[in-house]
Amino acid sequence: PDPKVRAAAAARQAELTKPAGSLGRLEEIAVFMAGWHGTPRPTADRIDVVVFAGNHGCAAQGVSAFPTEVTAQMVANFQHGGAAINALTHACGASLAVIPLDLDTPTADISRAPAMSEAECLDALNRGAAAVPEGCQLFVPGEMGIGNTTPAAALCAAALGGEAEAWVGRGTGVDDAILARKRALVEAALALHGTASTNAFETLRRLGGREIAAMAGAVLAARHRRIPVMLDGFIGCAAIAPLAAEAPAIVDHCLASHRSAENAHGRLLDALGLDPLLALDMRLGEGSGAAVAVQIVRSALAAHDRMATFAEAAVAGAT
Amino acid sequence: PDPKVRAAAAARQAELTKPAGSLGRLEEIAVFMAGWHGTPRPTADRIDVVVFAGNHGCAAQGVSAFPTEVTAQMVANFQHGGAAINALTHACGASLAVIPLDLDTPTADISRAPAMSEAECLDALNRGAAAVPEGCQLFVPGEMGIGNTTPAAALCAAALGGEAEAWVGRGTGVDDAILARKRALVEAALALHGTASTNAFETLRRLGGREIAAMAGAVLAARHRRIPVMLDGFIGCAAIAPLAAEAPAIVDHCLASHRSAENAHGRLLDALGLDPLLALDMRLGEGSGAAVAVQIVRSALAAHDRMATFAEAAVAGAT
Numbered sequence: 001p002d003p004k005v006r007a008a009a010a011a012r013q014a015e016l017t018k019p020a021g022s023l024g025r026l027e028e029i030a031v032f033m034a035g036w037h038g039t040p041r042p043t044a045d046r047i048d049v050v051v052f053a054g055n056h057g058c059a060a061q062g063v064s065a066f067p068t069e070v071t072a073q074m075v076a077n078f079q080h081g082g083a084a085i086n087a088l089t090h091a092c093g094a095s096l097a098v099i100p101l102d103l104d105t106p107t108a109d110i111s112r113a114p115a116m117s118e119a120e121c122l123d124a125l126n127r128g129a130a131a132v133p134e135g136c137q138l139f140v141p142g143e144m145g146i147g148n149t150t151p152a153a154a155l156c157a158a159a160l161g162g163e164a165e166a167w168v169g170r171g172t173g174v175d176d177a178i179l180a181r182k183r184a185l186v187e188a189a190l191a192l193h194g195t196a197s198t199n200a201f202e203t204l205r206r207l208g209g210r211e212i213a214a215m216a217g218a219v220l221a222a223r224h225r226r227i228p229v230m231l232d233g234f235i236g237c238a239a240i241a242p243l244a245a246e247a248p249a250i251v252d253h254c255l256a257s258h259r260s261a262e263n264a265h266g267r268l269l270d271a272l273g274l275d276p277l278l279a280l281d282m283r284l285g286e287g288s289g290a291a292v293a294v295q296i297v298r299s300a301l302a303a304h305d306r307m308a309t310f311a312e313a314a315v316a317g318a319t
Numbered sequence: 320p321d322p323k324v325r326a327a328a329a330a331r332q333a334e335l336t337k338p339a340g341s342l343g344r345l346e347e348i349a350v351f352m353a354g355w356h357g358t359p360r361p362t363a364d365r366i367d368v369v370v371f372a373g374n375h376g377c378a379a380q381g382v383s384a385f386p387t388e389v390t391a392q393m394v395a396n397f398q399h400g401g402a403a404i405n406a407l408t409h410a411c412g413a414s415l416a417v418i419p420l421d422l423d424t425p426t427a428d429i430s431r432a433p434a435m436s437e438a439e440c441l442d443a444l445n446r447g448a449a450a451v452p453e454g455c456q457l458f459v460p461g462e463m464g465i466g467n468t469t470p471a472a473a474l475c476a477a478a479l480g481g482e483a484e485a486w487v488g489r490g491t492g493v494d495d496a497i498l499a500r501k502r503a504l505v506e507a508a509l510a511l512h513g514t515a516s517t518n519a520f521e522t523l524r525r526l527g528g529r530e531i532a533a534m535a536g537a538v539l540a541a542r543h544r545r546i547p548v549m550l551d552g553f554i555g556c557a558a559i560a561p562l563a564a565e566a567p568a569i570v571d572h573c574l575a576s577h578r579s580a581e582n583a584h585g586r587l588l589d590a591l592g593l594d595p596l597l598a599l600d601m602r603l604g605e606g607s608g609a610a611v612a613v614q615i616v617r618s619a620l621a622a623h624d625r626m627a628t629f630a631e632a633a634v635a636g637a638t
Contacts, residue, residue: 017396018403019491021383024580024600032620065338065637073634079338082627084337091621092614109322166616172338172637209585261343278597280615281343295411296599302410315392318384318491 001226001252007121009034012041015309019318025277029255029297030304032117036228036253037137041305044138045092047294048162049287050131050218051085051142054101054124054211054300057109058189059147063182068106071146071203073231075100084284088291089110092298094140096195099131101210110151111188115204120293121205121213128217138294139222140143140230140257141215141239142287150182153239154189154207156264158197159241160271169234171283195259200242208239215239230297232290233283235262244272257293258282320352320545320571322379323568325572327378328353331360334628336637338637340616342461344596348574348616349623355572360624363457366413366613368606369450369537370397370404370461372442373420373530377508378466382501387425388498391466394419397463404461407610411617414457418450420529423476428469430507433525435474440524440532447536448505451546457613458541459576460534461606469501471557472483473508475583477516478560479590488553490602519561527558534558549616551609552579552602556587564590576612577601 009031014020020029033042053075060066077083078098091097101124107115116124132139158172164186166225170179189207197203205211211229216239222229231237231254256274259266261283269276277293310317328350333339340346352361372394378387396402397417407417423629426434435443451458468490475486483505489498508526518523523532535558541548550556550573562569575593578585580602588595596612629636 015400016395016403018603020490022386022580022601022603024602026599026601026611067635067638070635073632074336077627077632077634080627080632081335081625083630084335084622084626087621087625090625091618130466174342253512261341277599278615280345280596282341282345283336283343284341292345292615292618295618296611297595298613299407299410299614301401302406306400306406306409307403308396308399313392313396313399313401315396316386316389319386 002038003041006031006035008040013304016307017310017313017315023303026300026303029300033228033301036226042301044133044297044301046137049085049089049094049096049140049291050134051098051286052101052128052145052211052214053103054146054209055103055106055142056147056151056209057106058111058150058185060109061181061185063150063178063185065174066146068146071144072103072212074144077184083286084288085286085291086174088288091297092291094230094291094294097104099127101127101214107209110154110207111185115151115208116205118205124210124213126218128214129221132218132298136227138230138297139218139227139231140287140294141218141236142232143211143215143235143285145167145209145211147304148209148212148235150185151207151209151212152235153264154186155203155238156241156268157186157190158203158207159245166267167264169221171262194228200246203242212239216243230257230290230294232287233285234262234265234268235285237272242267248273259287260289321357321562324357324359325350325354331366331420332623336629336632336634337464342622344620345619346617348462349389350618352547352616354543358544358635361620363616363620365454366457367452368404368408368413368415368459368461368610370605371530371533372417372418372422372463373448373528374422374425375464375466375470376425376467377430377504379428380500380504381467382504383466384493385465387465390463390632391422393463403607404605404610409605413610413612413613416563418446420446420533426528429526430474430504430511434527435524437524443529443532444536447533448540449542451537455546457549457615457616458537458546459551459606459609459613460529460537460555461551462534462554462604463637464528464530467528467531467554468503470526470528470531471554474522474557475560475587476509477522477526478564483631485586486583490581509595519565522561531558535562548573549576549609551576551606552604553581553584553587556591556605558599560587567592577608579608
């Protein structure tokens with residue numbers, strides 16, 4: 001971000017007709033957006049949500065409350081406008097695109113083999129990077145993939161440390177038996193790939209998934225183009241955990257939309273150094289939490305851009 | 320609220336294409352709105368913010384960082400579109416009205432006399448009640464009044480108990496000397512009116528202010544007409560503290576928009592039994608926190624109304 005532009009935006013905040021600092025995080029968001037956009041009065045008229053969908057070999061072990069065909073069925077639901085993310089992007093005025101990633105070819109079961117070949121993982125990263133649209137002012141990576149909290153938990157454990165148990169949660173709402181299966185699967189995957197996951201790419205390739213790698217690619221591409229990102233939930237944050245473990249500053253252009261109800265999301269946000277804007281007990285994925293939180297960015301930028309200064313409004317300042 | 324309509328709305332939530340409960344508080348909000356609107360698929364296209372403004376005799380003792388003429392200057396700023404609430408209502412698509420209440424006649428200093436006569440307090444209550452517009456689907460009471468965190472703290476202490484110190488905070492950002500003056504003023508007001516504040520009206524009349532009484536009147540009128548209310552910050556919640564102390568169910572048609580940075584707001588929300596939607600470190604008043612939070616209601620209702628059911632979308636349910 002441009003430090004001079006950030007300083008100019010902060011100076012403007014100090015002149016607006018309100019007690020200094022009284023808009024709290026809305027002020028921080030305005031300065032953050034200004035810095036990345038390189039303009040002291042940024043806008044976010046153009047917000048793009050892209051939902052990446054992928055299937056997971058490990059889902060065959062029964063780690064979700066839903067059958068694996070639901071990934072493709074939900075992609076059709078997105079395309080017909082019937083999912084939560086359709087309604088939520090409509091409400092916030094964001095555009096929505098859906099990118100299914102080889103749904104007929106699930107990744108390999110991470111407890112038995114690397115999820116993807118190098119070529120497959122690179123392809124997913126590139127498709128994610130290519131999905132950030134021209135002119136986008138705030139990008140939201142979303143995801144759909146039955147079973148994907150399991151590879152996400154494995155990624156967190158491999159990248160950030162800690163026991164499998166600390167990163168595995170109930171996802172869509174699984175019972176104790178499935179939860180135990182998820183934990184065992186993550187433990188097996190960590191045992192299999194542990195020493196081979198020597199860098200972020202290898203960790204992502206071995207323990208991730210196509211939609212997860214695509215989200216990581218999109219976050220990297222957005223950073224290259226100075227486009228701020230609104231992260232969604234556990235999967236989206238887990239997607240950048242391997243990168244963040246090597247280079248914590250990867251999150252500098254990211255806002256955390258919410259702390260989801262998924263057990264480990266709070267721990268993951270802490271590890272990434274991100275303070276979520278919302279905590280509404282959501283745990284749906286698709287980019288749904290981010291599509292609610294982008295409205296806070298809109299509010300922040302409206303106040304920053306439209307308010308009068310003390311001088312303009314002839315209002316007396318603090319004594 | 321209508322229990323049958325609430326049940327119908329909850330049944331619809333269970334059929335939408337998402338894991339049960341995965342939209343968290345968005346689901347609760349949809350059911351809440353359905354119950355008060357008396358329709359299983361409610362909308363909130365029409366949101367009204369009304370900012371009540373009043374002046375306070377106690378402000379002459381220097382309990383704010385800003386001079387008292389700022390109340391009228393900010394009313395002019397609202398009318399010219401330059402304040403935070405103008406920008407924030409623009410961002411969320413809510414209407415905005417401003418009602419200055421006898422700004423040239425401040426209330427009496429609460430540490431020396433009742434703030435208002437019975438006629439004055441009734442007038443303020445009635446003007447508040449009359450300000451809830453026809454056709455409003457979600458009402459936001461906002462306020463402006465230099466010095467008004469001081470009477471708000473006195474109202475909380477009188478209605479809910481506890482020491483003055485526990486309810487007094489830094490408001491617009493006062494220093495330690497002013498903070499000590501606020502505490503002493505509230506203690507003097509409690510000593511003067513303590514035994515005479517025998518009911519909610521007397522507490523409000525003796526320790527409140529015109530904009531505070533108007534907010535209480537608006538919340539009562541909204542309840543009578545089954546219009547849900549989005550409360551803003553410390554002042555708006557303090558306005559209903561005397562009513563809530565007598566009849567806790569007064570908050571049943573209210574949502575708490577945010578927990579502000581004002582020290583005692585969290586304690587006040589707890590006492591009212593309200594769980595705030597946001598915690599963005601805001602402390603501006605004017606209805607600003609509520610104008611951000613109403614967007615969460617819009618998101619909740621969009622998901623509730625626009626999503627497809629599992630049957631409509633031919634998506635398999637949980638196994």
